[in-house]
Structures are given as C-alpha cells and as structure tokens.
Amino acid sequence: MYKSALRDYTRKRIEQIEKSDILVGIPCYNSEKTIAHVIETVSEGLHKHFNHMRNVVFIADGGSTDDTREVVKDVQLKPWQEKIVSIYRGPAGKGSALRSIFEAAVWLDVKACAVVDADIRSITSNWIKSLIEPVLENGYQFVAPVYIRHKYDGTITNNIVYYLIRALYGKRIRQPIGGDFAFSKEVADFYISQPVWDTDVARFGVDIWMTTEAIFNQFEICQACLGVKVHEAKDPAVHLGPMFRQVMWTLFSLMEEHETYWKKIKNSVTVKNFGCYSFMEPEPIKIDLKRLIYYFKIGFKQFKSLWKEILDPDTYETIKTVSRLPIKKFHIPTEIWARILYELAATFHYWPINRHNLINIMEPLYYGRVASFIVETWSMSNQEAEELVEKQAQIFEEQKEYLLKIWETKKEKFRLLANKIK
Structure with a gap:
C-alpha cells in the first residue's frame, strides 16, 4: 500500500x-x-x-x-x-x-x-x-x-x-x-x-x-x-x-x-x-434491451439452484416466472426487486469467504431489473420516468422492515450455503 x-x-x-x-x-x-x-x-x-x-x-x-x-x-x-x-x-x-x-x-x-x-x-x-x-x-x-x-x-x-x-x-x-x-x-x-x-x-x-x-x-x-x-x-x-x-x-x-x-x-x-433549472430533455441513449434479457435468462439457467436457496420462496417463484416472459411483458415488480437486494445484502453479511462469488451471481439479476425498468418506462418521458423512480424509492423504504427481519434470522442458513458453493 x-x-x-x-x-x-x-x-x-x-x-x-x-x-x-x-x-x-x-x-x-x-x-x-x-x-x-x-x-x-x-x-x-x-x-x-x-x-x-x-x-x-x-x-x-x-x-x-x-x-x-x-x-x-x-x-x-x-x-x-x-x-x-x-x-x-x-x-x-x-x-x-x-x-x-x-x-x-x-x-x-x-x-x-x-x-x-x-x-x-x-x-x-x-x-x-x-x-x-x-x-x-x-x-x-x-x-x-x-x-x-x-x-x-x-x-x-x-x-x-x-x-x-x-x-x-x-x-x-x-x-x-x-x-x-x-x-x-x-x-x-x-x-x-x-x-x-x-x-x-x-x-x-x-x-x-x-x-x-x-x-x-x-x-x-x-x-x-x-x-x-x-x-x-x-x-x-x-x-x-x-x-x-x-x-x-x-x-x-x-x-x-x-x-x-x-x-x-x-x-x-x-x-x-x-440552484434550480427547468426540466430539459437530455439526448437519447442507445441500450440493448434484448441482450439484457438474454443475460438475465442465461443467468437464471446457470444460477437458479443458488437463487432458490438464497431468495425467499415467493421471491424465487416470481423470478422463475419472469424468466419465461417475452420482451414486451418482461417485468420484475419493485417490491420483489427490493426484497432481492435486501436478501442479497443479508446473505453477504453472513458469507464467510469468497464473497466475490455472491456478487458475481447477482449480476444477471441486475440486468433483469434494468430490462424491466426499460420496458416499464419505454413510452414515458424522462421526467415521467424520474417520477416513477421516486415512487419506487418509497417502496424500498416501506420494505426496510423486511431487511431488518432477515438480517437477523437467516444467519445459519446463509453460512451453510456459503460453505456449500465456496
């Protein structure tokens, strides 16, 4: 150093x-x-x-x-x-x-x-x-x-x-x-x-x-x-x-x-x-929606057994359903996304070694969430999409009690799982 x-x-x-x-x-x-x-x-x-x-x-x-x-x-x-x-x-x-x-x-x-x-x-x-x-x-x-x-x-x-x-x-x-x-x-x-x-x-x-x-x-x-x-x-x-x-x-x-x-x-x-400003439309950005969904679905095939053990059963079943959806209907509800991030945070907390593996298996979930956001906001203006982000942020606050609960209750399960896939 x-x-x-x-x-x-x-x-x-x-x-x-x-x-x-x-x-x-x-x-x-x-x-x-x-x-x-x-x-x-x-x-x-x-x-x-x-x-x-x-x-x-x-x-x-x-x-x-x-x-x-x-x-x-x-x-x-x-x-x-x-x-x-x-x-x-x-x-x-x-x-x-x-x-x-x-x-x-x-x-x-x-x-x-x-x-x-x-x-x-x-x-x-x-x-x-x-x-x-x-x-x-x-x-x-x-x-x-x-x-x-x-x-x-x-x-x-x-x-x-x-x-x-x-x-x-x-x-x-x-x-x-x-x-x-x-x-x-x-x-x-x-x-x-x-x-x-x-x-x-x-x-x-x-x-x-x-x-x-x-x-x-x-x-x-x-x-x-x-x-x-x-x-x-x-x-x-x-x-x-x-x-x-x-x-x-x-x-x-x-x-x-x-x-x-x-x-x-x-x-x-x-x-x-x-400072203040009036809202202006920024220049458009190219994004590969099909590739994002492809990476998510490939990730599901590769990591589904681990996701099933890490995630709450209802959360996992939702992700399993999403993995079968066509592009136009592709959607991960914000409540489920909040639970996913909170469950992964709690897992990380009790992951004793080689935590990079956990981060790696998360990556396809991120691609899936981004794809979901794109589909949901496709016809929205940038300002409308920003308003949606604020609403979804409130959902994360409302779900915080779930984080506090699993942060304490899943300690032994996650330690066993970490040793299993280290």
Whole structure:
C-alpha cells in the first residue's frame, strides 16, 4: 500500500504553489477527446466566479495510453490560475485518482475543493459556482450533484444505489455516485485518513463510499443542481459489469460497518438543493434491451439452484416466472426487486469467504431489473420516468422492515450455503 498517491514531482509542484483557496480536480484516463473542453470550462468558471481567489486545476491521470496528458499540457488556463498534471500512484481506478486530489487539497490548505469527471460534455462554467459556493458561502462540507439525465443513463444509480442510500441512511441524495461533487478541506483530510486505499474503494467504489461516509459522519450535506448531464454514457449490457460488482461490494461492506446506524433510521428526509433549472430533455441513449434479457435468462439457467436457496420462496417463484416472459411483458415488480437486494445484502453479511462469488451471481439479476425498468418506462418521458423512480424509492423504504427481519434470522442458513458453493 502506498503511503501517498502523489509522486515526488507532483509534491514538489505543490510545494512551489504553496497555497490555494480553491482546487478543482479532474480524474482521467484515456480522455483525450473530452478533457480539453472540461479544463477550459473549469478555468472559465473559476475566472468568472472566483477570480479574486487563488485557484488550482489538478489533473489526476491514471497512466493514459492515448494523448490525454499531451492535450492537457497544451490547454491554456485563465490568468492567475495554476495547473498540475500528475499520474497518481496506487491501484488503477478513480479512487486512487481522488486520493491524490484529496492529498493535494490538504497540502494546499484549500477552502473548497471540487471534482468533475473528464468525460462531461455538458459541463458549464456555472457548474463550478454551483458546486463550490455552498462550501465557501454556506458552510456545507459535502456537495453532491443533481442532474437531469436520460432515463436509461445511470442504471446502477436508478435501480440500486439511490434506493438503498435513501432507505438505509435516510437521506434523499439523488446521485450518490454522480461523479461531480465538492467538499471542504476537513472532509478531504478525513477521507485520506481512512484505511481503504488498497481495496475496491480505490477503483469504482469510491463515490458511494464518499457519500455514505459523509452521511455517517454527519457532515453538512447539500446538493447542487447542475442541469443536463451529457457524457460518454455506457450500455449496461456491455460496459457496466465491473462497476456494478465493485459498487455492490462497497455498498454491502458499508452496510456491515454501519449496521448500528442504519438500523435506527425510520424514514428519509430531503437534502437542501442549491440552484434550480427547468426540466430539459437530455439526448437519447442507445441500450440493448434484448441482450439484457438474454443475460438475465442465461443467468437464471446457470444460477437458479443458488437463487432458490438464497431468495425467499415467493421471491424465487416470481423470478422463475419472469424468466419465461417475452420482451414486451418482461417485468420484475419493485417490491420483489427490493426484497432481492435486501436478501442479497443479508446473505453477504453472513458469507464467510469468497464473497466475490455472491456478487458475481447477482449480476444477471441486475440486468433483469434494468430490462424491466426499460420496458416499464419505454413510452414515458424522462421526467415521467424520474417520477416513477421516486415512487419506487418509497417502496424500498416501506420494505426496510423486511431487511431488518432477515438480517437477523437467516444467519445459519446463509453460512451453510456459503460453505456449500465456496
């Protein structure tokens, strides 16, 4: 495990700058097509809204094999702004990039730090104001984003993460893994001190870890309305398997760590929003519905005996029925989906070894749920689909008693099953 994600040359560059009021970090990897626009927009936002302060733009690269760093070096910032280009140390992934940004923020003794993704095509200069101002002017310590997204963008958020964070921890943070956020130096210092940087958190699990820890440690949290999000969206049937596995591992691990906290939470509360916008339709996203359903049905054939032992009998029978449905009638009810996730969380809790196997056999269920959501919202506008997500989130809250029950009652069964398929 590296003691620092910063290389010596990066640390020397930071020492030359000495101090900054604001740092904006941009984690990147093979982002040559989009990163110049992001940096230029960040620079414009800092110049437009915080020109009276000392500002640094920090590029945390994961060892890109394209021309990302060459593009970055050629981008000119506005006057009186500093740029740092660094290749981070540590496990490959966004978490290690963010660790280097946290360290830079603490070393520079910043008043506020923001992070934006390198593939955001819809970023505007006002994003920088919306993210940073609540920290500087209103005393908030962690700022999460609120976007307008296409209904089939963010399938892990819309079908899993938002529901669980809201039901477990009682905060209606709409984009817990949104990617663009802000925080205070004290929060950055806290994140650095945690022993997670050689785990999956250092890969794709970092966003959900940050949000959960911000809630658990009772940091002052708000949301910044950023408007439409347009980025390099990924088809869940093709690209999101690794991210799904690492996010689920982090979610379930944090459930164990903070068990005494979330068990006491009864209802959810809204989180204050800064900024407002009128609803706009984002650009469409291509998604392979047939492939999603195919992966689910193949998964059922492969794992049905294990699903039958893990899941409640009624839940399993519903999934068995769904596996026979044609595309137009394909549907996993939200009540059943909530029970599936809760049962899998409880199973994970008592799974003694090789937990990655459990996450792997979950993956087809995720594909099936996404396919179900697509079929259900096919004729809906994005705003109508968003309203449905809110209704379904309430169902997860109502089903929480079921989680509390099985968390305690299925201990021995799950231990025996884990030993059976290890």
